[in-house]
Amino acid sequence: MTDTVQLCRDCLHIERMDANALGPRRCPSCHGSRLIRHPELMDLSIAHIDCDAFYASVEKRDDPSLADKPVIVGGGQRGVVSAACYVARIYGVRSAMPMFKALKACPDAVVIRPNMEKYSAVGRQIRALMLDATPLVEPLSIDEAFLDLSGTTRLHGRPPAATLAHLVKRIETEIGVSASIGLSYNKSLAKIASDLDKPRGFAVLGRADALSFLEEQPVGIIWGVGKSLRAKLEQDGLRTIRDLKKIDKFDLIARYGAMGKRLYHFARGEDDRGVQPDGETKSISAETTFNADLSDIQSLKEELWPLCEKVARRMKRQGFAGRSVHLKLKTADFKTVTRSRTLPDPTQFAEVLYRTAAPILEKTVEGRAFRLIGVGVADLTDPVLADPIDLADPDSGKRAKVERAIDAVRAKLGDGALKKGRGWH
Structure with a gap:
């Protein structure tokens, strides 16, 4: 007799039963119909919600x-x-x-x-x-x-x-x-499983059935395979996981770089990455899409400033400072342009973000029209390290006092209570 396990998602009643005798039925405890059945249900512990x-x-x-x-x-x-x-x-x-x-x-x-x-x-x-x-x-x-x-x-x-x-x-x-919920024995399969039964779903991929399930799936099901990579894989004749498994590991790496290694292992249901609880926030950003394309540098700078304020506000509220500043632009024909600059010291200040991003913006525009602008910070760190006094810039301390004073007023009266001159347009 082949056993399987049934869990009622309403009352959490669990029972072991003959897999071959399963027909339409309700929970024997609460008579609910939201049942999940799988032979390995009690043995799996990696989930994606x-x-x-x-x-x-x-x-x-x-x-x-x-x-x-x-x-x-x-x-x-x-x-x-x-x-x-x-x-x-x-x-x-x-x-x-x-x-x-x-x-x-x-x-x-x-x-x-x-x-x-x-x-x-x-x-x-x-x-x-x-x-x-x-x-x-x-x-x-x-x-x-x-x-x-x-x-x-x-x-x-x-x-x-x-x-x-x-x-x-x-x-x-x-x-x-x-x-x-997606439940499995590793992260990549749990991520795949969570998309199989939406909304309010609960899907399971166990060791016994994961490989057979993957075999006929499109390559796009692999976590990290976006639209462009999928198109390239399909152009190379690799449309399904079965196709991928025919290619040698080193050939995949030669063709697709580091992603080739991931393709090789994920296609075989292999993923040795552990769940990392410390990886919560890696970047903080904000962006806006214009009502009409902008090419004028001054207009773009006027859109940039409130985004810098928004990112700085989020950093302060979440207890972060950022060392790397990123500028994002999207052209009228939807092409994305990104630029970044690493700061000598991490910052929490909108003024520093703006003074870093604005020169990058000036060099990047080159007369082109853009439909979107965004700014963000990465390499997040403890704010205790942020914005030390810059002896080479006598006004840095004064700007810091001004920004802290504005923050104090906004904390009492709301974010819209006070604006710097640059914020009026």
Whole structure:
């Protein structure tokens, strides 16, 4: 007799049963129908949790009148879709789609401007619930993370699969958004599994079935294979995981560099990376899409300054300083241009970000028109190391005092209470 394990996602009842005798049925304990069955269900502990259409779900939570309506979170006509609810997705709307295309596909959609501070706050609540389940949480964004639940059975009195089901129930009931689970024996497979049964899904890939599942999947299912790499792989005749497995490891590396090594191992269900709880925030950025393309350097600088203030504000609130400044531009024909500069000392100040990014901007524009500008910081570090007095720049201390004074006023009266002269336009 071949055994499998069944978990009720509603009441967490677990039973072992004959896999060959499974028919349509309900939980014998609560009569619920949300059942997950897999022979290795009690043995797997690496998970990927991803909230379902997160931004749109938060907006629907906050405005119940939107419940059955197609909702798009994104910019104006020239922006892109940040998130689309599942109703909007029926019409073909997808994340990163230009807004004009999204509205053409779904003209009745309710469009809501992104509120990143609200989404970040909800994301922190979700993160806290994840940390109740296990200390080994590796965030990928504000609404998704890897979790390693090895060794938590004694802590919670139930196996990892049941703890995960309990966790997403808490996210849904306490926070008001839904999430999907991917459970496997490594990170790459858990990430793949979490996309298999959305929304409110729970998919499992075990050691016995992962390889056969992967065999006929398109190469794009591999984490890290984006649109351009997928096109290159397909151009080289590599359309499925089966095709990839025919290629020697060193040939893949020769063709695709470091990514070739990942392709080789991920195609075989191999991934030895552990869940890294310290990798939460690697960069902080902000960007804006213009209503009309801009080529004038002064106009672009006027758009740059409030972004520098926004990034500086986020750094201060999150307790970071950044050593590397990044400028992002998107041309009228959607080509992305990025430039970066490493600072001698990390900073938290908008003024330093602007004084670093503006000269890069001047050298990059070259008369071209742009539809988007963004600025960000990376190489994040402790703010105690940030913005030392620069003896070579006598005015640096004065600028620091001015920015700290502005921060103090805004802390009391709100972010819009005070602006520097550069912020008026």
